Amino acid sequence: MRVIFFLFFSTLVFGTLAGTPLTLVRDGKPDAAIVLAGRPTRAAQLGALELQHVLKQITGTEIPIVRNASEAKGIPLFVGESPETVKRGLKTANYTGEEYEVKCFPDAVVLIGNDSPDYGDVNYKIWQTFPSIDQNLHTTLYAVYDFLEDLCDVRFYLPGDSGTAFTPRRTLTVEGKDFKRKPSMEGMRYQNFIGQWNPGYPFPFRDVRLLALRWKSVNLFGMSNHNTMALWYRYWAPAVKNPALAKMFIEKRPEYFAQGYRGRYGAGLKMSWAYHEDPDLPPQVCATNPDVIKLLAKMVVNAYRGIENPGATYPKLHRLDGVLFSYPMLFEDNGSLCRCPRCREFSKGGLYFNFIYNLATEVAKEEPNACIGAGAYACPYSDEYRFPENMTLQLMYGIHAWYLPCIYNRHMELYNAYRKKAGSRPVTLWTYMLSPKWEATRIYKYEKFFPGFYPEAIIPIFRKFNADGIRGWFAETYLEINFLECYLAMNLCSNSKDNSEKRLEEFFPRYFGAAAVPMREYYREVEHAFWNPANYPKEVRERYSGILNLGTHTDRVNWGLGTPERLAKLDKLFKETQAKADSETVKKRLELFGKTIHFQMMEGRSLYEKRESIRRSPVSKMAVPMIPDAGGDPEKLDFTRGEKMPFNTLFGKTDPMPVSAAIAHDRKYLYFTYSEKNAPAEKMPDDPWSNSVELFFGRTPEMPFHHFVVTPGGKATLYLHSIINGISTFGKTASNARLSSRKNGNDWSFSLAIPFAEIVPDGKLKAADALYMNIMRTRTGGPSLSWSPIFDTSYLNTLYRMGRVHLSGTEPCKPEIKGDFVGRNRIPEREWRMLGAHKKYAKETLAPDGLTIDGAGKLAYYLSETLFEAGSGNRLIIEAEASGKGTALAGFLGYCRLPGEPLKEISFQRVVLGTLGPETKTLRAVLPLLDSSGKRITHGKIFIGTDQDSVMKVRKVGIALDIPEKAAE
Known part of the structure; x- marks a missing residue:
């Protein structure tokens, strides 16, 4: 198979002067007429209207448009092919691709190019009647715009009349200049102007479309875009929200779609125009399913042969004579790829380019000159990718950030590698x-x-x-x-x-x-x-x-x-x-x-x-206590051991409605309880976004984050807010949270158990971790409330006000405290030291066989400087190999360090480690850790020591943390 590619380049021929300059308007009166054929193309019609409109802007004079050259008074401005241009040797057949020409004669001007045979009527006020930018040649328009720019000194900067720059004059004389041109980049030249469909956009869309045409916008080949969605309409489920799409359904074929996403509500794919909420909606096709390849290949062949593909991103895409054909093809715009065994054999980029290779190969069986428009969209480069011959490649980069050398250099590496691998295949840019x-x-x-x-x-x-x-x-x-x-x-x-x-x-x-x-x-x-x-x-x-x-x-x-x-x-x-x-x-x-x-x-x-x-202004902070395993049942939990949470208005003011709330965790679930009494009547009681409690959790105070919405009706829904390919998305996702809710008149209370895997989006939360959190009581009967004040009414605009949370406690573990004293030459104070108050009289003596602690008849505490994570839900086990006389002691210093705060000592616990004797033996003590003075332990240090009239030689000290079945009293 061989695909012939045409390499066009810009040719600029500044031509011959066609006699004297041509005056089109003299002293505010027309001295020319715009001439169209009896059956002009859309491009010629719009070109004539644009020429008339802009010349009137310049001169204040309207030049008439006629369909017969005999009706023209003054200089005829021929727009598009007509019998008169043919007589002068200028006709559409003379031009290929995007060629166009401006030709000035002593008695006329011809503006002509290669136009698709589209003869529909153009209404200058209705953009839908303008020539299409997609798969449409309209280069007579290019001739008109270059005539206006080069000969009439016009510039088109922005939409509308105020975006057009020119020098007003009552007499308009143009230099008789000829040129024939073809654009340098002939595959595509156009933009998506973000927000152009939104209310309040500064420009009418009709004017935006005109500007795109004035800028010679076109989309002929080389585009890549998300284009597999037609398979959902045919083989996932009827598109019940769109009757036209619903008629396309053939049969349910779940194997055509990405596996492993049941209950994920599309996992980033949004199809709200077609389906109601579907928890099992797949986010992608299965990229290795042979039938998927054949179905998509058939769509490519259809487009090449001029057959429409309903439901496709480009349903009317078709081949143009003399122009390379490429069919855009990317996966849908999310990263949730199929998890079937075949697809999981590939990397992300490897899966995509394997898909493109197989698709192009299937297409070539019927139409070898039909290309697939592939795109390197967030694909790491690999020499292992296979590129088919019948492929165009679109590279995609955020060049607005090329002021950063690390971005520019990496993008250039990818850009050069992909271009080299593409070889003679056309490369375009997004x-x-x-x-x-x-x-x-x-x-x-x-x-x-x-x-x-x-x-x-x-x-x-x-x-x-x-x-x-x-x-x-x-x-x-x-x-x-x-x-x-x-x-x-x-x-x-x-x-x-x-x-x-x-x-x-x-x-x-x-x-x-x-x-x-x-x-x-x-x-x-x-x-x-x-x-x-x-x-x-x-x-x-x-x-x-x-x-x-x-x-x-x-x-x-x-x-x-x-x-x-x-x-x-x-x-x-x-x-x-x-x-x-x-x-x-x-x-x-x-x-x-x-x-x-x-x-x-x-x-x-x-x-x-x-x-x-x-x-x-400080955000709220807390340490969430660890409690014994509650089995994820919010009904059975004793929240008296939880951390109490105050709620005030969003602006930090007190509110008269009585509210109580508490929070705790058991390493498997986060438990939250909320209660309000005598609440004012709600204006929109059934709207979850106006009457609910909303819980926000994230690793950072920005996306991604999880968002639970709990309603008085007894429903808890989990939403995921995330950034997918630079776009913020918001959608429901599956949850196994358990809710117990009670509503009685104006009183409402509930308890919620959230699995640890659902607290933050990455699901990798554990005891002793820190996170960001805020909880809001959204309501219309009174001011909304929050745990951490946000000083605003917009939740999403104030993520930076999320509170800081430390999940106190830790999994069973054995912290390393450098407690082996045998054979050591010295013990740095950053590892162990005598407490300052005891250092005045107590002595520690290091020998090859261990460390001796002698309090000279008084108490002596020897402190480990190793700080370890712990909490009141833990139990501390201390073991020491020691000998001596009297009583050995041990203990725990509890600290609280909330996120972003300094370490504070908050508790002291001591226990008898055992009775010392001349023979070395293992002493063991168990110490349930307790909070103190309303403050939660997040970290700790241990100490060993001697009671009065005691001396201890210790060889080795070790500790462990476990979790008792019942909490310490």
Whole structure:
């Protein structure tokens, strides 16, 4: 099998002057007409409407659009093929791929390209009637836009009329210049503008789509995307929430899907548009099932042959004549891969590329020229991967973080390795060109942020992509923040020889007019702060965080860039810019800039300082006591031994409703009990998000974390909040927690037993561990309550206010205390020492056969400095090999060290170890550990010693901790 790939490169022919310059509008009156064929393509229709609209913006004059050249008065501007262009030797058949041409004659202008035969009517107000960006050639539009840019001096920066820059004039004369071009990256050039469908987005979608077309956006080949979901509709279950999809169901075939996820509610896969909550919904297909390969191969073949694939991500994807065909294929967007024996033989990347190889091989049996659009999405590189010949490869990187050398260098290693392995196969890119807005709004929820600009940095990056032969580019970006970076990148993707530095510098006077100088300095200040690794903490500079690198900008990292001094400078520049605004259009542009960038930034700094003040207010902390095994039964537990938990309002104020709560653990379950009396009536008693107790647990005060919701109706539900491939997700997950709930009028109480494996997402919690926790009583009858005050009403925005918890006690163990004294030359004080009060009179003497402790007739305590984890649920066993006279003593010093707090001694316990004699014998004492003065033991040290009138020679001391069946009294 042989696949022929076409390597296109940008050709730029600055042509002949076609006689004298051409005047299109003279003194506010049209001296030209736009001419379409009788049956024009959509691309030609939209091109004519765009030409008419933009020329009217420039001159205030509307140039008419006609369908017959005989109706044209003045210079005819032919848009697309028509009988008149054919007479002049210009027709669509002359062009291949994305070629297009601008041809100026002494008496006419022709704007023409290669358009797909799509002749539907275009309504300039309705974006759905515009030419498609996907699998559609519309290069007559490119000719129109280059005519406007190169001959009419227009620039398209942002959506809408205010995003278009030009010089107004009543007379418009253009230079008669010819050129024929083809974009450098011909596979794809387009972006997903994040949030464009959301309410409050600053631009109408119709204008956003027009901007994409003005930027020559297209998706022809080389795209990779999540595209297996059609199998769920056919072979998992009927899509009951979507009648059209429900009709696709054929039969239940669970073996087609990822094994090992029963009860996991999709384990990261969301299909709420199709299914009600399904605890057994599989997160992926089984990537090694031969039937799955055949079914997906059939979809690829269908698309290649022009047959639609209902339920696919790209249901109407099809082959274009003369254009490479590739069918996008990634696993679904989660990391929960199949756990069947066959799939588990592979690494993550190995499983995916084995899947791609088998799929491409199956497709080639029927259509050898149909390629699979594979993607290296979070896949570690390996030389062992097998690449089929009929494959395109899309590489995926967060280039917005290439200011960090550790990120850039690692990405370059992967980039170069994958390109080398790809060989002659087309390589494209999926880049993340984001700003801190992503972390601020999607991950850490601090919402308002210091922005990230990088137009200077983006130029050499895309020049490298062109030099390396990259065939296409897609980006995820915030248009309202990083439009300038995307504008520069798109022009380099269209023309690899574009003078980007000139294009960057001309932006400021074209877009901001007389305010250009302070706004240029504003951009420079932000970029030099954002793109400078020295401005980031060392742990950020040295941390490799994957291909996406989404998560760098915690609010502290972000506002470490947005210092008060820097913001004062930027605010001064912006005010200067406002003062110099010399037109209503510039004022409107500055209003947009202020809303999306500057004013939210200034407010964000104030909010950050408020959070920092709140952070200085201590969070709640506790040690959770360990109790004897309660078997996971919350009904039988005696919570009098639990730690009492106070509840106040979210802002730390007292509330009149009587609440009592306590918490404990037995190494297998965490037990929590809650009770309230005479509660005010709820306004939304049946809404779990308005009337419940919510428990949050995490290893850190950020995602991932577990979230239990307990309702008065007697239901406990577990949710998982996590970051999957840079996107925060929230979904129900399976739980074996046991709940006992009682509701009596306005009184409600419950007890909950949570398995240790369910407390935090990684499931690896044990006694003596620390974690973050907060518990809220959410209600509408009165102010909501919490254990640790959050000083806000948003739970997810205040994870940093989660309390700190230490699970006291430990599993049975034998802590090492360096208690062998035989044959030692010295004993450092950091290991053992005589207590200070006893050191004045007591002596310790080290000899080859052991250590002698002599209190000179008084008490003498010899302390081990080894600190070990312990709790009141433990029992301490002390054994010593000793001889001497009198009575040997031993004991325990109990300490409390809550997370982030210094160590505090809180208890002292002593026990008789035994009676000493001339012969060495083993002495043993058992000491149930007890808390003291309302404080919980988390750690301890032991001591040995002698009673009055006693002397002891000790050879060896050892300790062990176990757990009694009953708690000590």
